[in-house]
Amino acid sequence: MPELPTALREAIERGELTEEQLRQLIAFEAQALGLDFNEAVRRAKARTLPRNYIGADLELLVDLLAA
Amino acid sequence: MPITAPTLQAAAEQFREHLNRVLALTVTRTRLVLIPSPTLPRVHLAFRQGGRPVEAKLHTRFGVIGLHLAQTCEAESVHGRRRQQQRLRTVAYRYTLSPDGAADPLLRWEYDKQLAPQCRHHLQGTVVDSHEHSPTPARLSHEHSPTSG
Numbered sequence: 343m344p345e346l347p348t349a350l351r352e353a354i355e356r357g358e359l360t361e362e363q364l365r366q367l368i369a370f371e372a373q374a375l376g377l378d379f380n381e382a383v384r385r386a387k388a389r390t391l392p393r394n395y396i397g398a399d400l401e402l403l404v405d406l407l408a409a
Numbered sequence: 410m411p412i413t414a415p416t417l418q419a420a421a422e423q424f425r426e427h428l429n430r431v432l433a434l435t436v437t438r439t440r441l442v443l444i445p446s447p448t449l450p451r452v453h454l455a456f457r458q459g460g461r462p463v464e465a466k467l468h469t470r471f472g473v474i475g476l477h478l479a480q481t482c483e484a485e486s487v488h489g490r491r492r493q494q495q496r497l498r499t500v501a502y503r504y505t506l507s508p509d510g511a512a513d514p515l516l517r518w519e520y521d522k523q524l525a526p527q528c529r530h531h532l533q534g535t536v537v538d539s540h541e542h543s544p545t546p547a548r549l550s551h552e553h554s555p556t557s558g
Contacts, residue, residue, distance in 0.1 A: 343461050351460040361447045394513050395477035398503035399455050399462040402481045406446035
């Protein structure tokens with residue numbers, strides 16, 4: 343998985359992400375699985391992401407998005 | 410023991426600190442990081458380094474094993490002695506154990522409050538059935554094979 347941008351990394355460390363930054367984090371984790379943001383969200387909701395630890399993390403991150 | 414605090418964020422911080430202490434004393438110093446939802450009363454906890462999800466490396470007698478922990482919590486309002494408090498509740502978790510270097514975990518524990526009241530245990534991997542009538546390898550990752558009651 344590629345290194346995250348500094349601003350995003352710092353927001354995660356502070357525990358204060360904006361909706362845009364949450365989407366950015368989801369997009370990074372999706373990219374690590376070879377998926378784009380929309381496909382990752384669709385598969386997270388269908389519980390069909392890859393069964394590895396990034397997929398597991400991503401599945402729960404998507405649940406943080408506004409419905 | 411239930412965790413309560415004036416806010417969800419404060420209750421989640423208590424939980425994170427408690428878990429980090431227990432994990433550091435038992436299996437790993439890899440730290441759990443808290444990500445609150447920007448819009449929902451919900452928080453996410455997971456092992457992270459540099460913002461990225463990571464596996465904690467456990468040195469066991471079976472070799473190096475990767476542990477990942479991700480958990481989502483919400484809060485319910487309860488009456489405290491003087492004011493309303495938020496009691497933390499787990500709504501979902503995903504724990505995985507992976508042999509070092511393996512693409513997929515060997516074991517997964519999953520819980521979704523909405524889907525089922527109990528944890529799902531999974532043994533993962535590809536199993537080749539030697540029976541001549543079923544030569545196709547079975548992908549346990551796609552099954553929900555219970556490994557305990």
